[in-house]
Amino acid sequence: MEDNHMEEHDQKLETEVAPALIAVHPNQKFISVSIGSDLRLFNLQDGSGVTLLDENGGHKDSIRSIRYSKSGQLFASAGDDKLVKIWDTNSWRCIYSVVSEKRVTSLAISCDEMFVCFADKFGVVYVVDVRDYNNENRALVNTKGVPLLSHYCSIITRLEFSPDGKYIVTADRDFKIRVTLFPKEPLSGAHEIQSFCLGHTEFVSCLAFISSQDYPQGLLASGSGDSTVRLWDYASGSLLDTCDVGAKAGLLHSNQKQDEILPSVTDLCATSNGSRIAVAIQSLPGIMLLKCNLSSNTLSVIKVVSITAETFIPTSIGASSSVPLLWMVMGASSLQSNNFALLARVRVVSGFSDNSSVTVEPEISVLDDKEIPRGEPLLQILQGKLSIGEEAFSTAAEAVKTSMRNLLIKKQYSAERREFRKRGRNDKKNQTPA
Known part of the structure; x- marks a missing residue:
């Protein structure tokens, strides 16, 4: 009876809810939203939804990462079905x-668009050569990636390429950020580690590069479960500045206990020259806007952009390099309506731009639904339905909070619980008495 109770408790604890994700084409030609196994795309140029062409029928389980390439010619998606799908955005055909081998946690596309890298839950990063993808007569490839590098048995939470394409940066659940030289022949592996960026006290959840014409190599910003955003000289691994965003957003209290879980930074998005960084925080209804000063290597808070009309806590944010709009989505793979459609909520913030050429700070505001580009048709495609109740928003917020805690925070077990888990281990069962 006791064993059954413990087993049910473990199953409940380890249920992982996938947050809704959003990705924006570099020129804002397309907006992509994933929720559960659904991949939804909207063409902003002609104002219609996009039909995906995939001989294998798309994803079969929750999508964990979506990404456009630097030029927008490629799009990649991956997740719990152990599949990485790479799409040609001209035809939206899966190429x-x-x-x-394991569930995929993150992916990235090299700056030259020759390689796609993805990480699995066992801490291994794989690389796929896509240089011949534009051969129209080539059959759809079902293949495996080639191992590139690994973190020792630690879930990799985010992959990013440096702006110059020289490095690939990997972040993990064990507070580490690793900067690795991306080799000229990546199919032979990446063996040269440039640096480690160490300083976070909880899992690293997101990364964003900050660069400009004056600072082409740029700096690295990271968000974490310790409720901070940190700024790094990633080539040397030096910590330059720390911004305690949880405290500055008013989400932490003076009487907070040490063992209480801090609100995690869930996503980061920087403007094209890196002077502004939008920060999504687990319990914040809106986003925080930071200023990054590349000359002084500092972070400072500009303002909190609140969404007060409804309970909207973004699970993912994104922006193009050419349009001053920040796109946000909220949702979770467990959130369904009465007709079983997975629901997401999309909001947009205007004025998300660099201000290097102006003397007045651009006005930041949350757009009404009718002010969003393409308005109702876009929301109908990306959200699943136009009207979403307040109760659904609260459910989504709690589901994503639980999901991130279960996925990324290491579980602590009592001595009794550890003994019970040992009894079910295959290596223990297979041992024979001496």
Whole structure:
């Protein structure tokens, strides 16, 4: 009876809810939203939804990462079905369907668009060569990636390429950020580590590069479960500045206990020259806007952009390099309506731009639904339905909070619980008496 109770408790604890994700084409030609196994795309140029062409029928389980390439010619998606799908955005045909041994947690596309990298839950990063993808007569490839590098048994939470394409940066659940030289022949592996960025006290959840014409190599910003955003000289691994965003957003209290879980930074998004960084925080109804000063290597808070009309806590944010709009989505794979459609909520913030050429700070405001580009048709495609009740928003917020805690915070077990788990281990069962 006791064992059954413990087993049910473990199953409940380990249920992982996937947050809704959003990705914006570099020129804002397309907006992509994933929720559960659904991949929804909207063409802002002609004002219609996009039909995906995939001989294998799309994803079968929750999508964990979506990404456009630097030029927007490629789009990649991956997740719990152990598949990485690479799409040609001209035709929206799936040109590669790559099989992973484990569930995929993150992916990135190299700056030259020759390689796609993805990480699995065991801490291994794989690379796929996509240089011949534009051969129209080539059959759809079902293949495996080639191991590139690994973190020792630690879930990799985010992959990013440096702006110059020289480095690939990996962040993990064990507070580490690793900067690795991306080799000229990546199919042979990446063996040269440039640096480690160490300083976070909880899992690293997101990364964003900050660069400009004057600072082409740029700096690295990271968000974490310790409720901070940190600024790094990633080439040397030096910590330059720390911004306690949880405290500055009023989400932490003076009487907070040490063992209480801090509100995690869930996503970061920087403007094209890196002077502004939008920060999504687990319990914040809106986003925090930071200023990054590349000359002094500092972070400072500009303002909190609140969304007060409804309970909207972004699970993912994104922006193009050419349009001053910040796109946000909120949702979770467990959130369904009465007709079983997975629901997401999309909001947009205007004025998300660099101010290097102006003397007055651009006005930041949350757009009404009718002010969003393409308005109702876009929301109908990306959200699943136009009207979403307040109760659904609260459910989504709690589901994503639980999901991130279960996925990324290491579980602590009592001595009794550890003994019970040992009894179910395969290596223990397979041992024979001496």
